[in-house]
Amino acid sequence: MLIELKNVNKTYNNGQPLHVLKGINLGIESGEFVSIMGASGSGKSTLLNILGILDNYDTGEYYIDGRLIKGLSEKQAADYRNRMIGFIFQSFNLIGFKTAVENVELPLFYQGVSRHKRHEMAMQFLDRLGLADWAGHYPNEMSGGQKQRVAIARALITQPKIILADEPTGALDSKTSEEVMQLLGQLNREDGVTIIVVTHESGVANCTDKIVHIKDGIIGQIEDNREHRASVFGTSTIMK
Amino acid sequence: MKDLFTEIWESVRRNKLRTCLTGFAVSWGIFMLIVLLGAGNGLMNSFMSGGRGFAANSVLVGGGWTSKPYDGLKAGRRIRLDDTDVAITGGDLFTDHVDQVSASVYTNATVSYGKMYFSGRIDGEYPASQEMNKIEIRYGRFLNDKDITDSRKVIVIPENTAEKLLEGGQGVESLLGKYVKVGSLAFRVVGISKSDRMSNSNYIYAPFTTVKTVYGKGKEVGEICFTTKGLDTEAANDAFEKQYKSVINLNHRAAPDDERAIWVWNRAHQNVQMTQGRKILSTALWIIGLFTLLGGIVGVSNIMLITVKERTHEFGIRKAIGASPWGITKLIISESVSITAFFGYIGMFLGMLTCALLDKTLGQSTMTVMDEQIAMLVDPGVGLDVAIEATLVLIIAGTLAGFFPARKAASVRPIEALRAE
Numbered sequence: 332m333l334i335e336l337k338n339v340n341k342t343y344n345n346g347q348p349l350h351v352l353k354g355i356n357l358g359i360e361s362g363e364f365v366s367i368m369g370a371s372g373s374g375k376s377t378l379l380n381i382l383g384i385l386d387n388y389d390t391g392e393y394y395i396d397g398r399l400i401k402g403l404s405e406k407q408a409a410d411y412r413n414r415m416i417g418f419i420f421q422s423f424n425l426i427g428f429k430t431a432v433e434n435v436e437l438p439l440f441y442q443g444v445s446r447h448k449r450h451e452m453a454m455q456f457l458d459r460l461g462l463a464d465w466a467g468h469y470p471n472e473m474s475g476g477q478k479q480r481v482a483i484a485r486a487l488i489t490q491p492k493i494i495l496a497d498e499p500t501g502a503l504d505s506k507t508s509e510e511v512m513q514l515l516g517q518l519n520r521e522d523g524v525t526i527i528v529v530t531h532e533s534g535v536a537n538c539t540d541k542i543v544h545i546k547d548g549i550i551g552q553i554e555d556n557r558e559h560r561a562s563v564f565g566t567s568t569i570m571k
Numbered sequence: 572m573k574d575l576f577t578e579i580w581e582s583v584r585r586n587k588l589r590t591c592l593t594g595f596a597v598s599w600g601i602f603m604l605i606v607l608l609g610a611g612n613g614l615m616n617s618f619m620s621g622g623r624g625f626a627a628n629s630v631l632v633g634g635g636w637t638s639k640p641y642d643g644l645k646a647g648r649r650i651r652l653d654d655t656d657v658a659i660t661g662g663d664l665f666t667d668h669v670d671q672v673s674a675s676v677y678t679n680a681t682v683s684y685g686k687m688y689f690s691g692r693i694d695g696e697y698p699a700s701q702e703m704n705k706i707e708i709r710y711g712r713f714l715n716d717k718d719i720t721d722s723r724k725v726i727v728i729p730e731n732t733a734e735k736l737l738e739g740g741q742g743v744e745s746l747l748g749k750y751v752k753v754g755s756l757a758f759r760v761v762g763i764s765k766s767d768r769m770s771n772s773n774y775i776y777a778p779f780t781t782v783k784t785v786y787g788k789g790k791e792v793g794e795i796c797f798t799t800k801g802l803d804t805e806a807a808n809d810a811f812e813k814q815y816k817s818v819i820n821l822n823h824r825a826a827p828d829d830e831r832a833i834w835v836w837n838r839a840h841q842n843v844q845m846t847q848g849r850k851i852l853s854t855a856l857w858i859i860g861l862f863t864l865l866g867g868i869v870g871v872s873n874i875m876l877i878t879v880k881e882r883t884h885e886f887g888i889r890k891a892i893g894a895s896p897w898g899i900t901k902l903i904i905s906e907s908v909s910i911t912a913f914f915g916y917i918g919m920f921l922g923m924l925t926c927a928l929l930d931k932t933l934g935q936s937t938m939t940v941m942d943e944q945i946a947m948l949v950d951p952g953v954g955l956d957v958a959i960e961a962t963l964v965l966i967i968a969g970t971l972a973g974f975f976p977a978r979k980a981a982s983v984r985p986i987e988a989l990r991a992e
Contacts, residue, residue, distance in 0.1 A: 385891060385986045406895045413893025424888045424989065428581050440574060441893040485892065 332394075333492060333525055334359040334382065339391035341377055351377045352388070353548040359527065361492070364519040366528040366536040369545035376497070378545065379529045383416055383495045384408045396492060413441050417486030417494045421501035423478040425470040425485075432457060432466040435484045442489065456484040460514070476507035483514065487524070494518075496528045500535055512538040579906045582878065593874045594914030596867035597968075601915045601961060604860025605922025605953055610929060611856045613951025615849045628670075628802070629703045630812075631836040632660075632795040632819070641826035650823045650832050653790040659822060660795055660815075668811050670798040673697035674779060677793045678786040682728075682775065684736040684751045691732065693753065694774045695782025695793075703796050706776070710744040711762035718761075718778040724785075726751065726758040727776040729766035753777075756785065799839065808839045861964070868911070868968045875907050875976035886980055887988025896981035903980050907973025908966055915965035919958065926952040 334357070341352040351374045359365055369375040380386035381393065384400055393400045395415055403411065417438075418424075425434045432453045439449035457466050460480045470478055479499060486494050496515065500508035516538060518524050528539055536542045537559055544551040583590050634650040652674075659665075661672040676695040681688055700706070701713045709730060718725050728751075734740035736751065743763050750757040758777065766773050782788070802808045812835050817827030825832035879886075886899050929951045936947060983991075 380986050383891070385989075386984075406897070409890060409893050409895040409898075412891060418891050420989075424884075424891070426885055426888060428585060437889070438892045441889075441895075441898060446574065489893075 332358050333361040333363075333396055334527075335392075335394040337392040337394075339381065339388050339393060341374075341381065341386075341388045351548050352381075354391070355548075355550055357543065357550060359525065361525055362519070362523045364516060364526050364528075364540045365543060366530055366539040366541070367543045367545055368530055368533065368536040370531055373545045374548040375529050375531075375545050379495060379497050379527075382493075382527065383418060384412050409441075413438055414489060415492045417489065417491040419479070419482050419486050419494065419496040419499045421498035423470070423475075423482045423502070425478055425481060427470055430467050430469055431462060431473070431481045434470070434481055435488055438485060438489045452488060453484070456488050457481070460484050474507075475503045476510060479503065479507075479511050480514070483511075483518075487518070492525060494524055494526045496526065498530055499528060500530075500532070508535070575901070575905055576909075578902055579909050582882075582906055583910065586874075586878070589874060589877075590910060593867075593870045594910055594917075596870045597864070597911055597914040597965075598867075598918030598921070600860070600864030600867040601918030601965065602922040602925070603863040604857070604961060605919055605957070606925050606929075607856040607860050608853060608953050608957055609922065609926035609951045610948065611852050612953065613926075613929065613934065613948030615852060616949035616951075617947060618848075619845060619949075627838060627842045628799045629838050630797055630799060631838075632656075632797075632815075633793070633834050633836075635831050635834050637825045637829055638831040639826040639829045641829065642824045644824055648825075650825060652792045652795055652819075652833070654792060655790075655822060656819055657792055657795055659818060660797055664818065665815065668799050668801055670800045671699045671703070672795065672797040673699040673703060674792045675700065675794045675796065676779060676782050676786075676788050676791065677774075678782060678788070680754045680786075682726075682732070682736065682751055682753050684746070684749070685738070687736045687738060689732055689735045691773075691775055693726075693782060694776050695779040695788075696776050697779050699798075700776075700796060703798055707765040709763045709765050711747045711760070713762055713764075714776060714778050719780050722780040722784055723778060724756060724758045724781055725761045725778065726753065727762040727764055728760055729764045729773045729775065731766045731773060732775060733760075733763050799837075802839060805840070805843050808837055808843075812837055864964070864968065867914075868972045871907055871911055871969065872972040872976065874910075875903060875973050876979070878906070879903060879976045879980040882980070883983060883988050883991040886983065887985050887991065890985035891989060900977040900981045903977035904970055904973040907976070908969035911969030911972060912962075912965050915961070915968075919961055923952065 336355050336357040339352055339355040340350070343349040343351060355378060367375050367378060377386065381388050384403065387402075395411075400411065412418075425431075426437070429437070432450065435453035435456055436449045439452060444452075454463065454466060457463050460483060462477060462480055462484070465473060465477060465481075470481070473481070479502075494515075499515070500511055503511060512535060515526055515528070519526050519540075526539075528535065530536055537556065540555075540557050542554040542556050544553070632652065634652045637644070637646050637648045637650060640646050657672060657674045660669060674697065677692050678695075679690070680693050681690045682693075683689070696714060697719060698714050698716055701708075706713060706727075708727075711727075713727055714725070717723070728736070728746065730743055733743040733746050736746065737743065746760045746763065748760065750759050752758075764776070799808075799811070802811055816830075816833060816835060820827050820829050820832045823832065886894070889899065929948060934948045934951060
């Protein structure tokens with residue numbers, strides 16, 4: 332079991348206490364392509380933040396690869412994020428004053444990899460995602476799909492155990508969305524990368540092999556979706 | 572390291588105007604510091620050169636009156652220094668601290684040349700006196716050892732006296748080699764010394780032995796002058812003076828602790844005071860300079876706070892992909908230090924340039940005080956030590972300026988930072 336959550340609870344105490352996650356139990360195997368689907372306010376973003384070690388939880392246990400993730404120092408958390416998790420965000424979160432290749436290099440910079448080596452690796456990954464020609468461009472010179480592919484390259488470069496994608500198609504048109512989801516599926520099938528996608532769009536969720544429904548902070552149905560027939564709007568499109 | 576500088580450059584490049592305006596305040600602070608210290612140094616050098624009449628480590632000793640009864644003799648007795656005191660001073664007892672010894676004896680006489688004449692004090696001196704009293708020779712030479720051993724009738728006349736001996740007062744060097752009458756005896760002029768209206772530079776010098784024999788001073792000596800060595804602190808000087816007085820006092824049957832039997836003027840004390848004065852002035856200038864710099868530092872800190880605020884989202888991204896809090900802190904502090912150091916060095920360079928300019932202008936202009944030309948500033952400027960100190964100040968200041976903004980940047984949680992925009 333690569334990811335294991337046992338009875339995880341999280342309450343926000345901003346004025347009125349808000350119990351967001353009410354005892355989450357979830358297991359994800361290595362090599363799975365999973366989506367976590369829920370409406371806004373369902374707790375899916377909080378769950379993603381906890382999975383990504385960006386936020387802490389109150390009670391329960393969270394294991395990555397058998398390692399308990401709890402009460403980490405900032406430095407340790409940063410190190411775990413760097414080595415075990417790759418992030419893909421809705422708004423890409425590329426650094427605007429760095430070129431595509433510099434953005435992709437950044438996680439390796441924090442690992443202390445030499446300039447030359449990390450540049451070489453970053454070029455390799457950009458090449459794989461078909462962006463070798465765009466390496467020297469700044470994010471604002473690229474289309475949304477290109478930016479997201481740069482972000483995917485950045486998430487992949489440390490060869491993490493898990494890729495966490497938070498609404499990865501949220502800022503893209505339907506055609507590009509489809510391309511991005513296909514790319515993620517391809518990475519999962521060909522490289523065996525474990526991918527967890529958080530979304531509220533059923534079309535996006537339909538692209539994944541397993542759909543975890545979350546509602547009001549509780550995990551509901553877990554659908555096996557290897558047939559990709561979950562979408563009520565048809566199997567072949569992402570409805571916008 | 573190179574990566575760090577790339578990051579800093581990327582950040583600064585985006586805010587050129589803002590960075591330059593802030594940097595100007597830092598440049599100004601360091602500029603003021605350097606110019607103040609440089610001008611202060613010039614002023615002190617000018618004062619110091621005013622006191623150039625004496626070797627800094629020389630001691631002058633003369634006879635006085637006893638203030639205490641001792642050994643059956645009552646107080647109020649006149650003490651006259653003599654040859655035995657000179658021998659004691661130069662002897663084994665003080666060999667550790669006494670370097671060169673010179674004695675002088677003086678008499679008043681009328682010096683005449685042709686129709687012109689001049690009345691004044693004639694000092695019998697040793698050759699060593701030239702260095703101790705910093706006597707500058709304009710033409711010819713000062714007294715030498717041969718003059719002493721042979722008791723030659725030679726004389727060194729100060730310029731202003733020489734002018735009085737010449738009709739029209741021009742061409743003093745023409746007196747060299749001529750004979751002038753001192754009282755009723757003819758003395759040959761061997762040197763003309765530089766003079767002003769201050770202090771001791773208008774004495775007429777003749778060999779010690781000559782004055783003593785010719786004017787019948789017997790064993791008596793007017794003043795003893797000697798240079799000291801190995802007395803580095805004020806305490807050491809005091810201890811030496813005390814010991815010296817007691818020995819000379821006993822030589823004249825005066826109480827060893829009698830303060831007035833002989834007088835001792837140790838120029839080292841004056842020197843220590845000068846050094847202290849210099850220290851006080853430079854401390855005051857440092858304080859003024861540092862306060863001026865403070866304004867610049869606050870500006871840098873302010874700008875760094877704004878930078879941190881603007882870059883919160885970016886720091887969130889960096890944290891999400893693995894930057895540790897220290898990684899962020901380092902970025903901000905080094906940016907702050909770089910800005911401070913870069914603009915600080917511009918200020919330092921301009922400050923040194925201004926000091927050089929001061930040297931070329933004010934440094935060349937002089938005031939006339941009592942016939943002596945005194946430069947207003949002598950060698951204004953700062954040394955390497957100040958440059959190094961200023962560098963340290965800049966680095967410390969930059970770190971301080973960046974510290975609080977950096978701490979703020981490092982403490983924001985990554986999810987909050989990612990949400991910010």
